Amino acid sequence: MSQVNKNSTYDRTVGLCLLVFCALLYWNTFSFKTRLFVELNTTFWPRTILAILAIIGLILVIRGKLTDEVREPISWKSLLTAGVGLFYVVLIPVLGFIPLTIVFLTLSFSVIKQDFSRQTLVKGVIIAVLATVVIHTLFGQVMKVQLPGGFWE
Numbered sequence: 001m002s003q004v005n006k007n008s009t010y011d012r013t014v015g016l017c018l019l020v021f022c023a024l025l026y027w028n029t030f031s032f033k034t035r036l037f038v039e040l041n042t043t044f045w046p047r048t049i050l051a052i053l054a055i056i057g058l059i060l061v062i063r064g065k066l067t068d069e070v071r072e073p074i075s076w077k078s079l080l081t082a083g084v085g086l087f088y089v090v091l092i093p094v095l096g097f098i099p100l101t102i103v104f105l106t107l108s109f110s111v112i113k114q115d116f117s118r119q120t121l122v123k124g125v126i127i128a129v130l131a132t133v134v135i136h137t138l139f140g141q142v143m144k145v146q147l148p149g150g151f152w153e
Contacts (some may be wrong), residue, residue, distance in 0.1 A: 003064075009064075011060050011063075011064055012060060012061050014057075014060060015056075015057040015058065015059070015061040015075060016057070016061055017057075017059075018053060018056065018057030018060065019054055019057040019058065019061065020052045020055070021053075022051075022053050022054040022057060023054070023098075024093040025046070025050055026047060026050045026054075029043045029046050029047055029050075030043075032046075033088050033146070035146065040064025040143065040144055040145075042145070042146045045139075045143065045145050074148040087106055088100065088104050092148050093148045093150070094150060094151055095150045095151070096147075096148055096150025096151075097132075097136065097140075097148050097149070097150075098132055098136060098147075098151045099150070101131075101132045102125070102128045102129055102132050102134070103128075104128075105124070105127065105128035105131055105132065105147070106125050106127075106128040107124070108122065108124075109123070109128065110124050111126035
């Protein structure tokens, strides 16, 4: 089997997995709480993003490849990153968006810099707080997305 065929098969597999993932998450949006008198209810943005991802998955399944470049092998670091992201998604309903995002972004900053000194952690906290405020303002206040408040909500 040539390299192009292997890449096409790989990209089609990724596209199919993306379609299944989007379908499962889309189905899950039917369990979201709805709020009366809200312009864009809690399902609008998740469904919009999932529809865009599903279109990308469909393109991958139909075309097999989007580019001519050779794919890189999956590294353990990328799997670890995906695991940490999944851990964030699992914990966000429990701990809430604001505190968990600040901790997550602070640790991410330190890991990316590969430095856990006090100075780096302080910079990470400042960046994380600013980023969380911007994200919360944009999504929570402007777009009216209901962000998880955690167990004290």
